[in-house]
Amino acid sequence: MRTCRFVLPLSALLLPLTAAAADVASPPPVFTLGTIDVHAERGTSPAVAERSLDAERIQQLDRNTVGDAVSVLPGVSLARNSRNEDMVYLRGFDARQVPVFLDGIPLYVPYDGYVDFGRFTTFDLAEIQVASGGASLLYGPNILGGAINLISRRPERPLEGDMRLGIADGGERKAAFNLGGRRGDWYFQLGASILKADEFPLPDGFVDYKRVPTDTGKNRRNASRDDRRLSLKLGYTPREGDEYAIGYARQDGEKDNPVYTGTARSGIRYWRWPWWDKDSLYFIGNTRLGEHTTLRTRAYRDTYGNGLDAYTDGTYQVAIDNSSFPSIYDDSTVGGSVTLATTALPRQELQFAIHYKQDQHSERNPHSPSKDFRDVTTSVAIEDRIALTDTSHLRVGIGHDRRDAKRVYFWPTGSTDATNAVLEYVQQLAPDQQWYASAAQRTRFPTIKDRYSARMGAALPNPDLKAEHALHFEVGVRGRWWEGGQLQAALFQSRIDDLIQNAVVASRECGGSTCNQAQNIGKARHQGVELGLRQRLGDDWDLQTSYTWLRRTNLEDRSVALLDSPRQRLFLAVGWQLLPQLKLQATLEAEQGRKVSYADAARPVRDLPGYGSAGFKASWSPHEAWDFDLGVRNIGDKWYELADGYPMPGRTWFANANWRF
Template sequence: MRTRRFVLPLSALFLPLSAFAANAPSSAPVFTLGSVDVHARRGSSATVAEHTLDAARIQQLDRDTVGEAVAVLPGASLSRNSRNEDMLYLRGFDPRQVPVFLDGVPLYVPYDGYVDFGRFTTFDLAQIQVASGGASLLYGPNILGGAINLVSRRPERPFEGNLRLGIADGGERKAALNLGGRRGDWYYQLGWSQLKADTFPLPDGFRDYKSVPTDTGDDRRNADRDDRRLSFKLGYTPRDGDEYALGYARQDGEKGNPVYTGSARGGIRYWRWPWWDKDSLYFVGNTRLGRHATLRTRVYRDTYGNGLEAYTDGSYATGLDNGSFPSIYDDRTVGGSVTLAGTALERHELQLAIHYKDDRHSDRNRNAPTKDYRDVTTSVAVEDRFALTAASHLRFGLGHDRREARRVYYWPTGSADATNAVLEYVQQLAPDRQWYASAARRTRFPTIKDRYSARMGAALPNPDLAPEHATHLELGLRGRWWEGAQVQAAVFHSLIDDLIQNEVVASTACGGSTCNRAQNIGRARHLGVELGLQQQLAGDWELQGSYAWLRRTNLENRNVALLDSPRQRLFLVLGWAALPQLRLQATLEAEQGRRVSYANAAAPVRELPGFGTVGVKASWMPRDGLGLDLGVRNVGDKWYELADGYPMPGRTWFVNVNRRF
């Protein structure tokens, strides 16, 4: 007889904020094939390293982009860099080290490993799954610090959908429509959205420190955006346990790039991005092989292109035309994976995954040669969940990755290998309480840009860069530890070896002088604590919050700071169901200890002032399925920055209309 596991589903640990409000949005049905762990999505034990945000909570918090949404979780923080890109950091690991997926399909850009999380909207998502250091090896290669998986919707009724409309200060307007239906063995899901803004309001007290200021009014110049997204899925379920779906997602973006307004002296970039486009075509299938085995397959093709134009001044009338601008990137990826899951062995749940990924990058400029690159990455991993007792289990995984440079402009090709492992113990103390401990060894292969970019003539490429390595240790607990509360707590330690950092070198290739070169010379430690609480209070009040403390140390050179993630971060939400049709909400977002780069040779690093911003919102549901929101972000009109010289929006009023049918 198979031992019955006494396991607490993670979805039961943290209910969405909306669960306590009669007029709250409902969660969207989840496309379970889009999850990576086959067994965990069929009612088995889920990886404790994973946190889940559902559509109801994302909408309740008005998080329209993936970056804004994930930043509410413990250990996650958002940064906005000089390229007007939203960068997510997870326990101090940057987007190159925490790749993003759509329904298990990798979306990160082949050239540099980054994605702009401000371009990815949340309107058509059912869930966002965020895994940290103990993430499943089934995700594939390059998950040095974890993984972020965007899971799409799957309809349950013959016809269903929702419509969202909204306006806000700065000329912001949004519209999103999702339609889906199920007929017999077939289902379809369609999503369309647009998020557009002309500018954003500058906060009170803002000062432009440049000698020739550009932002002299109430609004930020060259801060416009236009992001359009279309998604479609067609699915077929011929029998219980079998499901096949063809999915497509396309997004077209355009954005400005506000100029630097800080006190450091240096060159000012007058940049615009006339296009930032990405599309993904993929097939996901799940086939039941007898009583004890399941085969999941993924095949995908992903393309990404953007254009960057530079101008001589703030009028944006005269463009630069040289060896660097206009800059056009053209990236393409084809790949697939096969995951075989079996439960034939007593008390074991085995999964074997094989991945193949073919990345191609083309860098084009009419004044310079076209540069073509091709990387092929393969990965094999096996994981086993072994039920030690009815109330405890052990998860063990081992994997091997390989990256080969098949085509390179000018420089020699090469290859690299990496071995990964994970070990996790989970002890169930009660139906709704558990503690766990995990250890993991992870790697990240250097990107094409890491190895071959000359950084516009300021650096020397290094095709021999080796992978980065990280060893993660974590101890934590989750569950209902007192009446009306759900609690999570974790302490973690990550040691990173062979960290890629720039070193000043002398070479004839540098014109007889010195220049920077990326080297595997870094060692770092990330030590932190994460806390999460959801507390039901008296009188239809509820409180939810997350807190994280993170200390990052450069062990190779303690005088060189590790940048762009805060030392402490707090996120709180207080909600009150004042009436059956009325819900009031207040949020507090605060952080301290963020160090960023500073364009000053005497002091290249600056610690930004800590800040706290408050938001308020009233949600009214006059009838079932119809909701109206009125709210204010940054009520105090606080001037704060996530990067030196790039102010975040001031006080912003918004109105939303939500219709569910």
């Protein structure tokens, strides 16, 4: 276990803030350079049909991680797998197919394309934007099912920020601090946070079904976490339309993996991650080239490393030492993009983008050779937003991506390419009402793991895997349709071809028997309905709700289920301003129809029962700069799971203190 950590310099930072506390800042402004569409106005862009969640709402709902935060939005659901990772699904597309970005910089892990959304905290964010299948081509390659963009803060006052502290059952504690300021043409932003927990409460009625139970008390064993994050940004605005910023974000993570507790007799493992670390250094610049043209540049370097230790049993005393464990990953990415945007043509907003991304993966183990891989991905795209009338426009775009395997352990190198396109029509019915229809062709290149992993001897690599393809159709409405209300509604369908799925093959490399191999053999259809509503009810009540109905069909083999996303999901939050200083909030999350894998050859899929989990929070504000929260999650102490044999936390009490200046 490592002891090297960065320390929050709170005493040094708090001294100049006393005088500023009375001048309370508004919700943190968004770092506009971190958005993707150069010409689009924040929050009103019809081009990308983005769902967004700002920092104020994230804090109000007490969502500490990105996974928990985005799960309140229409079309989004959360899964927690056997590796104790939070996985986000958008309309049934997983995290490999819906990559995550920080200020437009890709964050996904080069080896397998995943990120653990439970490792990314929300304390230093200004906004989270979620775009679905019609997302802008300007994001770059691999946006098969959409994109998630985490947008940082950009200060507007000479000095502003916030501080929060919190505790919860299971030894959970958090501390976060943000400080920003602007002086003339320069600004800075600093954020630091800690989110830790020792365990979490087990729900009422829970039973550990293993032959040798380990979770027999009130709390979940081997469920600790320790996530620490530091973010810095320095910006310069020499003239109107020009802005340049250097950003850095580092997170040090450490987590345990709770043991499987279900009824299957296989799949039990005792794992711990002594480190899960990531850092990103990036530059973003926006340069005005005359009256009608701007140039946006991005350059970045991102590194990621983790270690995985395995043990023989639940005592965690004897470590497994073989050709698989301990396992050490060391990944890095360098890349950049250039986007040229112009309004020189009448009634058009034209944008042209070029992307370059180099991914490297190194896999080490004391008892086996080091395995090194390197991929280079390039992309070009052009999008044009054409004003057909004063109240309607058409967005049309086309792009081409290419991936070259430059270095591969043992297997031959190769390349593949793919073409993407998008077409969207938007009709403005009123200044704040519109309907839209879109069609898009999107692709995703297989990851290094997809192509070359032997799955600990259980699979045969396939270096010739091609890109997955999806054809998206969507029609919807969004805007303010009545007093105090905002509504968005969408009907969507996606047809996925060349989906990467496992096939059983016989080969000499399988040891004279059969084994699995990833192949482009899958066909699937995702279709559904999304509804989202924000409503003010008088002066004292507010309501937020989102509902998703999703049907996923395996067109290649309808008897094989598509897993890990629910058929129906509902989120509801109701707030009541009981007194000027006291606000109450009740939440409900409910879902039905989730299928998950089950470690039994006779029954490989399990239908999880539906559930509903309610929460409650009281917020007291004795001063406009201060808030104190007391609340409870999962009031009913409901036993529910998002993966077979991995219970979610039971009733959990929490308390927070928040200060804004």
